[in-house]
Amino acid sequence: METIVKNRIKQIRKGDQDAFAEIVDLYKDKIYQLCYRMLGNAHEAEDIAQEAFIRAYVNIHTYDMNKKFSTWLYRIATNLSIDRIRKKKPDYYLDAEVAGTDGLTMYSQVAAEMSLPEEQLETMELQETIQKEILKLPDKYRTVIVLKYIDELSLIEISEILNIPVGTVKTRTHRGREALRKQLRHL
Amino acid sequence: MSCPTEIVQLMHKHLDHEIEPDEEKRLREHLQGCEECHKHFYELEKAIALVQSTSHVEAPKDFTLAIMDKLPNEKRTVSWNR
Numbered sequence: 660m661e662t663i664v665k666n667r668i669k670q671i672r673k674g675d676q677d678a679f680a681e682i683v684d685l686y687k688d689k690i691y692q693l694c695y696r697m698l699g700n701a702h703e704a705e706d707i708a709q710e711a712f713i714r715a716y717v718n719i720h721t722y723d724m725n726k727k728f729s730t731w732l733y734r735i736a737t738n739l740s741i742d743r744i745r746k747k748k749p750d751y752y753l754d755a756e757v758a759g760t761d762g763l764t765m766y767s768q769v770a771a772e773m774s775l776p777e778e779q780l781e782t783m784e785l786q787e788t789i790q791k792e793i794l795k796l797p798d799k800y801r802t803v804i805v806l807k808y809i810d811e812l813s814l815i816e817i818s819e820i821l822n823i824p825v826g827t828v829k830t831r832t833h834r835g836r837e838a839l840r841k842q843l844r845h846l
Numbered sequence: 847m848s849c850p851t852e853i854v855q856l857m858h859k860h861l862d863h864e865i866e867p868d869e870e871k872r873l874r875e876h877l878q879g880c881e882e883c884h885k886h887f888y889e890l891e892k893a894i895a896l897v898q899s900t901s902h903v904e905a906p907k908d909f910t911l912a913i914m915d916k917l918p919n920e921k922r923t924v925s926w927n928r
Contacts, residue, residue: 676917683910691905705906712913789896808894809901814862833858839893840886846896 664728671719683712686729689810690736696805697740699794707743711736726819733810733820737802744798785846792842800835803828849876849883857887861894 664685670678690711695704714735715722722731793801806817814832818825856873859865865873877884 676914679917680910680914683913687905687909688903691909692901692903695903696900701906705909708905709909709913709916713916716917785896786900789900793897793900804897808897811901829858829862832862836858836861836890836893839897840889843893843896844889846892 661727665724668719668722668724668728671716679716682715682728686732687712689729690732693733693736693805693810694740696790696793696809697737697798697801698743699790703743707739708736711739714739727816730816730819733806733812733816734822737806737820741798741802788846789843792839795842796835796838800831800838803831804835804839807832849880853880853883854886857883857890861890 664682667678667682671682687708691704691708694707694711695701698704698707711732715732722728793804796804802821803817806812806820807814812820814825814828818828821828853873853876856865856869859869860873877887
């Protein structure tokens with residue numbers, strides 16, 4: 660797979676945009692998912708995920724072909740997500756946390772429109788609760804938890820993406836897990 | 847709780863798949879005899895399982911198309927190099 664990806668990148672560098680479309684198709688779900696779990700909002704996730712791909716395209720000549728392309732792409736998307744989290748106004752956080760109580764979240768709106776069966780509704784409510792708890796994590800713990808458990812990357816890959824030592828990734832993972840344990844144990 | 851903090855560290859080593867066989871044995875033995883640590887371990891595993899259960903989000907429809915529309919038309923070299 661890396662070989663195919665690297666051939667496409669050579670084509671992109673020659674100006675072939677169709678080759679880039681293939682790259683987007685290949686990674687869009689993973690990158691979107693990362694942004695969605697980091698930001699907790701479909702609109703913002705789409706915005707940041709698109710921005711990540713556009714930056715990758717524009718800066719494709721800075722990518723080092725000896726390294727894994729996905730690591731580079733994840734780094735762009737992770738940095739953009741963290742920037743966005745830090746730029747958010749504090750009142751946004753309050754909104755995010757109380758959203759479930761007034762029924763104005765994406766899930767409940769979808770549920771109301773489509774009148775889903777009970778079971779599916781419960782799954783969506785559970786997923787929404789878990790998402791909210793992930794969003795309560797400080798961004799440095801949230802990042803490692805999302806990369807490890809949602810994008811299923813190894814500790815070494817995470818250390819390369821974030822450009823921090825593996826030991827630091829482990830410490831953050833441990834703290835993130837302990838925080839989630841306390842937040843999710845009553846479910 | 848009077849259990850050594852080492853036990854919690856062993857739990858995390860286990861979860862990172864980095865635990866040595868003798869440590870694994872020590873952890874198992876402790877968990878069998880200690881209800882509190884057993885609960886702690888169970889809650890960690892449950893938290894991970896719950897987080898993993900959310901991992902099925904897909905990019906919106908026409909995501910690729912939207913990006914292709916936004917790309918600069920030609921490959922510009924210097925000006926885009928931030």
